[in-house]
Amino acid sequence: METAALQIRRRSTLLPALLLVVSLVSAFELGSRLMNYVQEEFGTEAHQRLENWQRLHALAANAPIDRQLRLVNSFFNRVTFVSDIRHWGEEDYWATPVELLTTNGGDCEDFSIAKYLTLKSMGVPDDQLRIVYVKALELNQAHMVLAWYPEPDADPLILDNLINDIKPASERTDLEPVYSFNGEGLWLNRSGGARTRIGEAGKLSRWQDLNSRLTESLRP
Numbered sequence: 001m002e003t004a005a006l007q008i009r010r011r012s013t014l015l016p017a018l019l020l021v022v023s024l025v026s027a028f029e030l031g032s033r034l035m036n037y038v039q040e041e042f043g044t045e046a047h048q049r050l051e052n053w054q055r056l057h058a059l060a061a062n063a064p065i066d067r068q069l070r071l072v073n074s075f076f077n078r079v080t081f082v083s084d085i086r087h088w089g090e091e092d093y094w095a096t097p098v099e100l101l102t103t104n105g106g107d108c109e110d111f112s113i114a115k116y117l118t119l120k121s122m123g124v125p126d127d128q129l130r131i132v133y134v135k136a137l138e139l140n141q142a143h144m145v146l147a148w149y150p151e152p153d154a155d156p157l158i159l160d161n162l163i164n165d166i167k168p169a170s171e172r173t174d175l176e177p178v179y180s181f182n183g184e185g186l187w188l189n190r191s192g193g194a195r196t197r198i199g200e201a202g203k204l205s206r207w208q209d210l211n212s213r214l215t216e217s218l219r220p
Helices: 004-014 032-042 044-060 065-076 097-103 108-121 205-217
Strands: 129-136 141-148 157-159 175-181 186-189 195-199
Touching: 032 044, 032 097, 044 065, 044 097, 044 108, 065 108, 065 157, 097 108, 108 129, 108 141, 141 175
Parallel strands: none
Antiparallel strands: 129 141, 129 175, 141 157, 175 186, 186 195
16 A cells, blocks of 8 residues: 555656745745645645644744754654664665655654754754764664754754753763754764764755655745
């Protein structure tokens, strides 16, 4: 039986509006075309998750940043973890937040991307946010989290789907950073917390593909 996620992939060429609209001025918009489509094709629960996301944005957009972090982290951590191969039929697919919420499933990359884009749309500066590819030492596998830096050289706070508590990176000894990125660049993480910029995030093909789909959603 075809899953909701695979239905989205099959129909995605017919509905670019299925993607999140995040404008250059950090506006947040889920249009009626998208909402009606989700209601008709994926049901009331999927529609309700998108409405809850809009309410979250309205509630937290002007809140202190520590409250924004907590609200956004807990909101997306309620989504079910599902591997890409099971959910999307691909080994590695980076979903938009709308795809994540509509299908109520995703993996660590999808959680981190959704938190990043949501906080960015609330006005959190891009240079304070980094999506971080790490090795989860206890699980012995690759993982992805979102880091918030109050200052460029500060010990960042980590938003993670593995735990609901937001802790400083120095307390997450179970995570070993490998590289990090945001809309402004790509960094290689080294032992001791040092980071070396190695170029643009566009070097990451999955990130480039995701942003192409987001850009497509802005077209009339």
